[in-house]
Amino acid sequence: MIIFGTKGYLYQLAILTLVCGQCGNPAAHTLRKRVTKFTLFFVPLFPFSTKFGTQCTFCGAEHQVPKEQADQLLAQAAGAVQNPAQQYGQPQGQPGGNPYQR
Template sequence: MFFIFGLRTKVDQSGVVQQVCRHCGNQAAQVITRRSTKFTLFFVPLIPVRTRYVQQCTFCGAQYQIDKADARRLAVG
């Protein structure tokens, strides 16, 4: 008997905000995304392994990991 298992990451865009980038210092749109990784068995996602929130500058492309509270605050307004 064999099992097919692995990890699958799903990326969802939570929102876009105008802020000054920490890397380049330009006022630009910052995209807030949620990346959730789940353990899969026979290509069916079962158990969440990790969830990360990332802020990415649209001007320079720099990415920063942010916590869940900041992601919710920025995505709402």
């Protein structure tokens, strides 16, 4: 007797701030990778399906995205992590100096 089947794995790749296509709100979206692997005797051997998608944390809507777009979003998230000052802007000083500094 041979026992075979499939097993699914879900990986969270990044969290991005995007405008949701469903609700229209600028909200955090999780970028996820879903991999389905062929199993033999409950041992995962090789992947035969890989899909990428985003999920809005505001309304819960999920959208499937192609691999190329997922790679671009992942590169965008990695660039924001490497240079956080660029994402949020440079800190600005108060005009006239710091009133608490002597």
